[in-house]
Amino acid sequence: MIWAVVFLAAAGAGLIQSVTGFGAAVMMMLVLPYFFDMIRSPALSSSISLGLSAVLVWRFRKYVDWKLTLPVALAYVTLSTAAISVVGKLDLDMLTIVFALLLILLSLYYLFFSGSFSIRPTPVSALVCGAAAGICGGLFSIGGPVAVLYFLPAARSKESYVANLQLLFCITNLTNLFVRISKGIYTWELVPLTLVGVLGINLGKIAGLRVLDRLDIAGMRKLVYLFIGVSGVLTLVTHL
Numbered sequence: 001m002i003w004a005v006v007f008l009a010a011a012g013a014g015l016i017q018s019v020t021g022f023g024a025a026v027m028m029m030l031v032l033p034y035f036f037d038m039i040r041s042p043a044l045s046s047s048i049s050l051g052l053s054a055v056l057v058w059r060f061r062k063y064v065d066w067k068l069t070l071p072v073a074l075a076y077v078t079l080s081t082a083a084i085s086v087v088g089k090l091d092l093d094m095l096t097i098v099f100a101l102l103l104i105l106l107s108l109y110y111l112f113f114s115g116s117f118s119i120r121p122t123p124v125s126a127l128v129c130g131a132a133a134g135i136c137g138g139l140f141s142i143g144g145p146v147a148v149l150y151f152l153p154a155a156r157s158k159e160s161y162v163a164n165l166q167l168l169f170c171i172t173n174l175t176n177l178f179v180r181i182s183k184g185i186y187t188w189e190l191v192p193l194t195l196v197g198v199l200g201i202n203l204g205k206i207a208g209l210r211v212l213d214r215l216d217i218a219g220m221r222k223l224v225y226l227f228i229g230v231s232g233v234l235t236l237v238t239h240l
Helices: 002-020 024-029 040-059 066-089 092-112 123-140 144-154 158-182 188-212 217-238
Strands: none
Touching: 002 024, 002 040, 002 188, 002 217, 024 040, 024 123, 024 144, 024 217, 040 123, 040 158, 040 188, 066 123, 066 144, 066 158, 092 123, 092 144, 092 217, 123 144, 123 158, 144 158, 144 217
């Protein structure tokens, strides 16, 4: 049964992330904690997501902007590594509830008031967003909704947005995987499940890219901000 669960959760995750640029971890973390603890669930989610991010980076490689992505990635990796190191000592249930509420508030703000303020892609905002996303990624394997707040306003096209956000995920998920292996969090028993998940997430990607082709950048912005709120609501419901 667990094989089917991982496959189906990953397939849904692939569809969502291919359209919005993020959300794979959110989708899988709604399911995996029912079968694994809150230490191994993010490890499995992150490793499966890596299998999708790498494929999407290759597909949209001509839109990659290293100057835009690298500062965020460095801040993300630094803070996520630190968060992974202390994750076993924290009350993750309470932290997750706070995180979910923050996602809901961010979604409401950007859906209704984004015209009055938006994050500009400066070195300072890159470091701040990267650090915040890294903390969330290290603790919950859900850093995408925070990283989006930097990459979406900076994107010149939907392809640019997807390419650079997936490059960030590719770098950070790979780094976090090595950290989790070194700390004994990601073990050999998770490898077969990861492979099943990578297959599922890339099958879901096929359907997601068909939807992406029909969206313009304005429609994508609304969809992304809406899904940030949905992510917060779903995360909150599963932890109350």
